[in-house]
Amino acid sequence: MRTFKLLSVILIVAFVLSACAQPTPAPAPAAPAAKAEPTKAPAAEPTKAPAAAPAGGELKVAILAPLSGPVPTFGVSTRDGALLAIEEWNAKGGVLGKKIVPIVEDSQCTPDPAVNAANKVIDQDKVHYIIGEVCSKASIPVSEIANAKKVIQMSPTSTNASVTVGADGKTKDYIFRACFIDPFQGKVGAKFALENMKAKTAFILLDQANDYVKGLAEEFEKAYVAGGGKVVGKETYTAKDTDFSAILAKVAAAKPDVVYLPDYYNIVNLVTKQAKEKGITAAFLGGDGWDSSDLDLKAAAGGYFTNHYAPDSTAPEAVAFQKAYGAKFKDDKGQPKVPDALAALAYDATNMLLTAIKNAGADDADKVKAALESISFQGVSGKITLDKQHNPIKSATILKVTESKVVFDSVVAP
Amino acid sequence: MEPASVPLQSAPGERAIAARRRARGRPGAKLAWIGQGFLLLLAAAVLYILITNLIKDPPLFAAFVLSGLQLGFVYALIALGYTMVYGIVRLINFAHGDVFMVGAFVSFYAVTRFQLHIWPAAVFPDLPSGLVVVIGSLTVVLLSMIVCTAMAVTIERVAYKPLRDAPRIAALITAIGVSFFLEFFGALYFVFSPRFIPYQRPFEVVTWYIKDGIHLVQAGQAPPPGSITFSNIFLIIVAASILVQVVLQFLVRRTKIGKAMRATSFDKPTARLMGIDVDGVISFTFAVGAAFAGLGGVLYAIAYSSIWTQLGILPGLKAFVAAVLGGIGSLPGAFVGALIMGQAEALTSGYISTPMRDAVAFTILIIVLLVKPTGLFGEAAGEKA
Numbered sequence: 001m002r003t004f005k006l007l008s009v010i011l012i013v014a015f016v017l018s019a020c021a022q023p024t025p026a027p028a029p030a031a032p033a034a035k036a037e038p039t040k041a042p043a044a045e046p047t048k049a050p051a052a053a054p055a056g057g058e059l060k061v062a063i064l065a066p067l068s069g070p071v072p073t074f075g076v077s078t079r080d081g082a083l084l085a086i087e088e089w090n091a092k093g094g095v096l097g098k099k100i101v102p103i104v105e106d107s108q109c110t111p112d113p114a115v116n117a118a119n120k121v122i123d124q125d126k127v128h129y130i131i132g133e134v135c136s137k138a139s140i141p142v143s144e145i146a147n148a149k150k151v152i153q154m155s156p157t158s159t160n161a162s163v164t165v166g167a168d169g170k171t172k173d174y175i176f177r178a179c180f181i182d183p184f185q186g187k188v189g190a191k192f193a194l195e196n197m198k199a200k201t202a203f204i205l206l207d208q209a210n211d212y213v214k215g216l217a218e219e220f221e222k223a224y225v226a227g228g229g230k231v232v233g234k235e236t237y238t239a240k241d242t243d244f245s246a247i248l249a250k251v252a253a254a255k256p257d258v259v260y261l262p263d264y265y266n267i268v269n270l271v272t273k274q275a276k277e278k279g280i281t282a283a284f285l286g287g288d289g290w291d292s293s294d295l296d297l298k299a300a301a302g303g304y305f306t307n308h309y310a311p312d313s314t315a316p317e318a319v320a321f322q323k324a325y326g327a328k329f330k331d332d333k334g335q336p337k338v339p340d341a342l343a344a345l346a347y348d349a350t351n352m353l354l355t356a357i358k359n360a361g362a363d364d365a366d367k368v369k370a371a372l373e374s375i376s377f378q379g380v381s382g383k384i385t386l387d388k389q390h391n392p393i394k395s396a397t398i399l400k401v402t403e404s405k406v407v408f409d410s411v412v413a414p
Numbered sequence: 415m416e417p418a419s420v421p422l423q424s425a426p427g428e429r430a431i432a433a434r435r436r437a438r439g440r441p442g443a444k445l446a447w448i449g450q451g452f453l454l455l456l457a458a459a460v461l462y463i464l465i466t467n468l469i470k471d472p473p474l475f476a477a478f479v480l481s482g483l484q485l486g487f488v489y490a491l492i493a494l495g496y497t498m499v500y501g502i503v504r505l506i507n508f509a510h511g512d513v514f515m516v517g518a519f520v521s522f523y524a525v526t527r528f529q530l531h532i533w534p535a536a537v538f539p540d541l542p543s544g545l546v547v548v549i550g551s552l553t554v555v556l557l558s559m560i561v562c563t564a565m566a567v568t569i570e571r572v573a574y575k576p577l578r579d580a581p582r583i584a585a586l587i588t589a590i591g592v593s594f595f596l597e598f599f600g601a602l603y604f605v606f607s608p609r610f611i612p613y614q615r616p617f618e619v620v621t622w623y624i625k626d627g628i629h630l631v632q633a634g635q636a637p638p639p640g641s642i643t644f645s646n647i648f649l650i651i652v653a654a655s656i657l658v659q660v661v662l663q664f665l666v667r668r669t670k671i672g673k674a675m676r677a678t679s680f681d682k683p684t685a686r687l688m689g690i691d692v693d694g695v696i697s698f699t700f701a702v703g704a705a706f707a708g709l710g711g712v713l714y715a716i717a718y719s720s721i722w723t724q725l726g727i728l729p730g731l732k733a734f735v736a737a738v739l740g741g742i743g744s745l746p747g748a749f750v751g752a753l754i755m756g757q758a759e760a761l762t763s764g765y766i767s768t769p770m771r772d773a774v775a776f777t778i779l780i781i782v783l784l785v786k787p788t789g790l791f792g793e794a795a796g797e798k799a
Contacts (some may be wrong), residue, residue: 208769237768240728242718245481246763252636253474266610270720277621278643279631296612 056097059363061086061353062121063102064132064142065346066109074134074342078156079104080329081339081346082131085354088324095354096363107133107142114138118145128152128365129357131350134342136160143175150174150365152372156349157308157342159212164390174365176372176390178349178379182212185287185306186219188396188412189260192304193285194227196398196410199257201232203282205247205271207263208236216262216287224260232256237267244271248278255282262287265295273299290401291341300401309344309381310397310408321347321380341381348379382411453781467765476642478764479757484648484717486756487655491710492733493740493748494662495703501679501743502699504582508589509569511730512596513562513704517711518721519606520558522613530554531616551616558712559705566704567697575693593730600723613719621645647717654713658706659749665702666745675699679743728772732759735779741792750790754778 063082066075086100094100103125105117114133121127122145130146130153133139139158146153155163155177164175193199202224206217221231232254235247248271251259259282261271268290275284276299284303291307309318325343326336339347353368356375360367377384382394400409468475492514499507524530531550534541541549573592577585601608621631625641637643666672677685678695686692714729715721736755740747758778762771782789 235768238772240724241768242714242720242725243481243485245484246478246760247768249474249477249481249764252477253471253639255636255639266720266722269610269612270718273719276633277619277645279621279623279635279637281634281636294609294612299612 056094056099058101059095059098059357060101060103060125060127060129061350062118062125062127062130062132063104064107064114064117064121064130064138065104066134066138067104067106068108071109071135074109074157075106077340077342078132078134078346080325080337081156081343082350084321084325084328084343085347085350087328089351089354095357096361098363100354103127107138109133109135109138111138111141115141115145118142122146122149122151128363129353129368130154131156131346131353133158136163139163143172147172147174152176152353152365152368154178154349154353156345161389161391171389174369176353176386178345178352178381178384178392179308180394180396181391182215183219184391185396186216186221186262187223188306188398189216189262189285189287190220190223190227190229192306192398192410192412193224193258193260194229196412197258197283197285197304199229199283201230201254201256202258202260203232203251203254203256204234204260205251205263206234206236206261207239207267209238210263212287212289213263217260220260220262239267241267242270244274245278248275248280251275251282252278252280258282259284261285262289264289265292268303269294269296269299272296272303288341291399291406295401295406297401297405298403301403303401304398304409305401306396306412307399308341308397310399311338311340311406312408313380313397314408315380317378318344318380344380348377348381348384351379352377352384449784453785463765464761473640473642474764478760480642480644480648482757482760483753484651484756485759486753487651488710488714488717489729489733489736489755490655490749490752491658491706491713492729493736493752494658494745495707496734496737497740497742497745497748498662498699498703500737502675502696503574503578503585505574505585505589506734506742507574507700507703508586508730508734509592509596510703510707511726511728511733512593512600513566513569513726514707514711514714514730515600515721515723515726516565516596517558517562517708518613518715518725519600519711519723520561520708521554521616521712521715522611522721524554524557525616526614530557547617554616555709555712559708562704562708562711563701566700566707570697570700575696597723597727606723608723610720610722613715613721615716615719617646617716619645619647619716647713651713651717654709655749658709659745662702662706662745671695671698732775735775735782738779739782739789741789744789744791747789747791 063079065079065082066072067079068075083102086102089095090100103121105121107114107117118130121130128151130142130151132153132155133142134155134157136158139155140160140163143153143163151174153175155175157179158177159179159182161181161183164172164177166172193202204217204221207213221234225231233250233256235250237244237247259275259280261268261284263286268284268286272284273296284300286303286305288305288307290300290303290305311322313319321344322339325339329337331337352372352375355377356368356371357363359375360371373386373390375384375386382397384392384394387393395411395413397411398409399406492510495510495513496507499505499510531554532546533553534549535543535546569592573588574585577588600606621643622628622645623631623637623641623643625638631637631643666675674685674690674695675698677688677690678692682692711726732755733752736751737748738751739754740749740751755775755778758774759771762774766774
């Protein structure tokens with residue numbers, strides 16, 4: 001009996017631990033816009049264009065993207081967005097009269113390979129500018145190296161606050177990003193709920209173990225209460241739950257106007273479906289974790305989420321970008337690819353960096369840094385200026401889920 | 415219930431010493447009242463919380479109990495397989511939860527890829543739509559059960575049978591290996607993929623609420639306050655689970671193969687001498703358990719409508735706890751244990767917090783093993799099926 005007891009307990013622990021090891025589908029770094037279909041990498045542009053340098057010489061820009069590893073679709077989108085921007089600049093004659101040469105490295109969304117890639121491009125290829133990484137956990141170690149070696153790093157999509165701010169609370173001089181950070185989305189969500197949805201009461205559902213979800217939920221609650229809303233309930237769950245009936249019974253009893261659920265699409269699918277079946281009519285509101293082709297549109301219909309970019313945006317920059325992107329990159333079936341938020345942000349990040357180099361008038365890290373700090377840039381994902389911590393101040397896009405597709409709803413300025 | 419390896423290795427003398435020591439009382443018996451007192455206090459606190467909340471808001475309490483029943487009946491379907499296999503070969507088949515997962519995936523592909531749930535409409539266009547749904551869904555369920563059965567028998571032949579005479583720990587570790595194999599093989603892109611997949615149901619889930627009679631919940635309409643809601647999938651799960659329990663009792667108690675199962679469980683070598691095809695009986699046991707797990711997988715996927723390859727881990731483990739709680743090897747025990755587990759989970763997530771419910775589930779396992787290792791219905795030794 002004792003062996004049996006001991007074994008049972010050990011086994012249970014082992015199983016639970018092993019189950020804990022791989023939770024969410026897209027351990028999404030920033031914008032978990034994981035597109036489902038295994039994207040075939042379109043024949044990449046010649047990454048190292050030898051010779052044929054125009055009169056002014058070359059300006060090398062490294063692109064660190066997770067082309068393999070857990071989130072390869074993020075990497076492909078990011079690389080394609082950045083390459084498109086560089087190609088457009090080269091067509092216009094490059095920057096400072098120099099041809100821009102992209103150097104693409106696979107950084108795998110993992111600290112070690114990202115650090116190796118960063119060392120390689122800085123020491124061997126002598127680049128002064130890095131676009132990347134996508135994932136915060138890879139961007140942070142890269143930022144330490146880049147900052148120490150006076151290389152400008154511009155992350156398109158890493159949303160963790162410590163990418164640009166060191167442990168001592170000081171802003172890292174040479175590190176920038178093109179996306180808003182997590183807490184900002186919560187603030188925007190609260191503003192949207194109060195002003196656009198006219199929701200007076202909210203119920204918050206969150207996964208306590210997920211920093212992304214927690215960050216959004218905490219900021220939402222703060223901003224919502226400060227704005228005069230009332231939080232009528234707050235419930236936590238875990239990433240592996242499938243049965244939400246107990247939580248939803250409480251939501252039904254509390255009768256909120258809006259339910260804030262800033263999690264990834266897999267949880268959103270489950271919760272919204274079960275909520276509809278319980279007869280819960282409150283609208284659901286979430287963050288960029290909803291942005292996926294696997295989102296169950298029928299279940300989530302009537303919900304809203306905050307995102308970096310709307311695929312059906314009608315702004316002239318966005319339309320031109322979509323056209324160019326679709327013309328250059330094709331999907332598996334040969335159809336023009338629709339750019340996702342990652343591609344849009346990589347495109348913006350690259351354009352912003354090159355504009356800053358142009359404004360600075362010299363290939364010099366300190367001058368470019370100063371130019372970036374004072375930049376005012378109109379990108380695909382909105383108008384961008386940078387704050388003291390090198391985080392963009394820009395408006396967020398609200399998308400509405402309908403039964404057939406996700407459509408642009410409105411833009412909310414901070 | 416004593417692991418086979420222990421009595422085999424301990425000499426008669428040692429056993430006598432152990433018995434004498436037991437008679438004198440285990441060391442530390444004087445302090446045992448602390449543990450017992452603690453458990454009693456815990457039980458009192460749980461009762462207090464439940465009763466105050468029942469008085470405060472009875473409809474909410476009923477909602478939790480109903481969701482607990484739904485979970486409990488699903489666990490019962492899985493727990494039966496654990497307990498039957500343990501009763502026959504003394505093996506905790508940890509791959510059982512993953513058979514459950516495969517059941518869910520088979521039904522998913524049958525519905526989305528092959529539209530199997532509407533085949534009667536294609537073959538007999540005149541059939542009323544209600545009948546089409548019933549026959550189509552039954553076909554899907556049946557297919558899942560058959561695939562799970564075939565898989566479990568294969569697993570038994572390939573992984574467990576060669577180890578039948580090996581120490582039990584070897585078979586146990588093999589079972590864990592098979593479990594991981596199914597999970598991570600399933601996670602490959604050309605098998606099931608590691609994604610969370612929205613499950614397309616073979617039939618729509620309809621919800622009713624009880625308040626002055628039973629009414630249908632219309633789309634986009636909230637049921638009135640103070641009402642209790644339940645769905646058709648809840649009724650199906652309850653009915654299926656009870657039906658399975660009855661069928662199994664009949665199978666074990668009244669049929670020839672049931673008699674063979676009981677004989678095999680009681681004494682394998684003697685059963686073989688009596689002309690019972692022991693290997694066949696063992697395969698049959700695995701097959702029956704897997705069929706019910708497959709049924710459970712389909713119903714679980716329909717109820718919670720999202721599937722991925724590690725779907726089976728937690729329900730499998732909780733069903734295992736349920737089987738231990740009820741007394742592993744006992745069929746009614748597994749059933750009752752599963753219902754208790756369902757309630758424990760639902761009420762924990764209702765009145766404490768959702769992340770606590772797994773902790774509570776496994777705390778129950780530890781308490782059972784400490785206080786009554788044979789479980790509620792467990793017999794000390796002997797006849798099991």
